[in-house]
Amino acid sequence: MLVMFLTVFLRMPVTILARMIAGILVVSLIGCGGTAKKEYAALSDIVPAIDITSLWVVKVGEKKQRQYSQLPITVSNGKVYTTNVDGNLSVLDQVSGKLLWQKSYDIAISSGPSYAAGVLYFGTNDAEVLAVSADNGEIQWRINVSSEVLANPTVGVNNVFIKTVDGKLFALNKLNGERVWVESNEVPALSLRGDSSPIVFDDKVIAGFANGKLMASEVATGKKTWETVVAVPSGRTDLQRMVDIDGLFQLSDDIIYVSSYQGRIAAVAADSGRAIWTRDMSSYSGVILDGAQLYVTDADGYVWCLDKKTGATLWRQDVLTGRDVSGPGVMSEALVVADGAGYIHWLSKEDGALIGRELLSRVYDFAFVDWGDEDRELRDLAVTAPLKVESNTLFVRDNEGALSVFKVSLLPAKSN
Numbered sequence: 270m271l272v273m274f275l276t277v278f279l280r281m282p283v284t285i286l287a288r289m290i291a292g293i294l295v296v297s298l299i300g301c302g303g304t305a306k307k308e309y310a311a312l313s314d315i316v317p318a319i320d321i322t323s324l325w326v327v328k329v330g331e332k333k334q335r336q337y338s339q340l341p342i343t344v345s346n347g348k349v350y351t352t353n354v355d356g357n358l359s360v361l362d363q364v365s366g367k368l369l370w371q372k373s374y375d376i377a378i379s380s381g382p383s384y385a386a387g388v389l390y391f392g393t394n395d396a397e398v399l400a401v402s403a404d405n406g407e408i409q410w411r412i413n414v415s416s417e418v419l420a421n422p423t424v425g426v427n428n429v430f431i432k433t434v435d436g437k438l439f440a441l442n443k444l445n446g447e448r449v450w451v452e453s454n455e456v457p458a459l460s461l462r463g464d465s466s467p468i469v470f471d472d473k474v475i476a477g478f479a480n481g482k483l484m485a486s487e488v489a490t491g492k493k494t495w496e497t498v499v500a501v502p503s504g505r506t507d508l509q510r511m512v513d514i515d516g517l518f519q520l521s522d523d524i525i526y527v528s529s530y531q532g533r534i535a536a537v538a539a540d541s542g543r544a545i546w547t548r549d550m551s552s553y554s555g556v557i558l559d560g561a562q563l564y565v566t567d568a569d570g571y572v573w574c575l576d577k578k579t580g581a582t583l584w585r586q587d588v589l590t591g592r593d594v595s596g597p598g599v600m601s602e603a604l605v606v607a608d609g610a611g612y613i614h615w616l617s618k619e620d621g622a623l624i625g626r627e628l629l630s631r632v633y634d635f636a637f638v639d640w641g642d643e644d645r646e647l648r649d650l651a652v653t654a655p656l657k658v659e660s661n662t663l664f665v666r667d668n669e670g671a672l673s674v675f676k677v678s679l680l681p682a683k684s685n
Contacts, residue, residue: 309610311574318624319677323632330670341381344659352378372406385424392418410446414439420466430467430474438476454478470522470539481529495542497531517555528552546580550663554596570594586621598656602679611650
């Protein structure tokens, strides 16, 4: 069950907005109603070509994960850093999953943590950004911005770049949190509840916005150097006109690869904003690169492999349509996606064929995860956080608040 939220942005000062916003308009874009668990069609049997090993499973968030905060994890220096909406920062050993330490901040954390040089940066629902020690969680600085922070902060040489849901891009001094500059972008009446993190390229910081625009600003001053329209709103209603750039976008060989909801996928020159190629496709999870290939899951659940140079289709997998499929991750042996029923699917990178499958609930039972008095049938195993692949190890965070870690290896080819 992958439910995307739409946020109504009111045109008023942020201090008034914080007090007067009436709520969040919740619309199911992919078909889910009320609190009932969504039913999915049975999956066909596959012939496995990989061996799947579950390394460990740890609970890193409670039921409030159902608020559909993405909260991506960060892996660095042998440690796994996670946040949850209850205000906890947890640090785990990457190999064993052992909890090394945990810190509670009594705030509603709304982004995952970003790591740089021994410091973790994250945002909150209450329009704050915190920098804390990666050794013990002690706060180094804490600063207010204009609104909620859903995207992970992006750390540059001197500044930390923060996207806020009201369309602003902040540059904060990395050492003390002081505001260096802020740039604003027009926000449409409705947008998906999510956001994309900026990327830094040479002397520019590049960010995507809910109005379908990709913008480059000078790192030092915030001055806009170029702006490109990735998707043009169309339709009569605000719902039809949503063109958010919310997913991962990638930089390779001075080219940015970006997707938008109800819009296009585009390859854009990072130095000028010139579109190299575009093609119509709707995706809110973004794109991922692997060599000369570009992988994307579209809004209908089709998984695509595109040629990075031209955008041409190399293959398309349609078996998982209608299953609320996550954005892909790339392992050395296979492509991997998760779905709304808690299945993890591995696909051949050559032709998209399904070559492996695992069910999260089976992994939990095998690992003897204690879920207390919770009804097994009501567990929400959908994966709305981006899949994370580090050192060819897959980290999967589901809406139930569990973090599951996998390795895979190719099975020996069967002789005829």
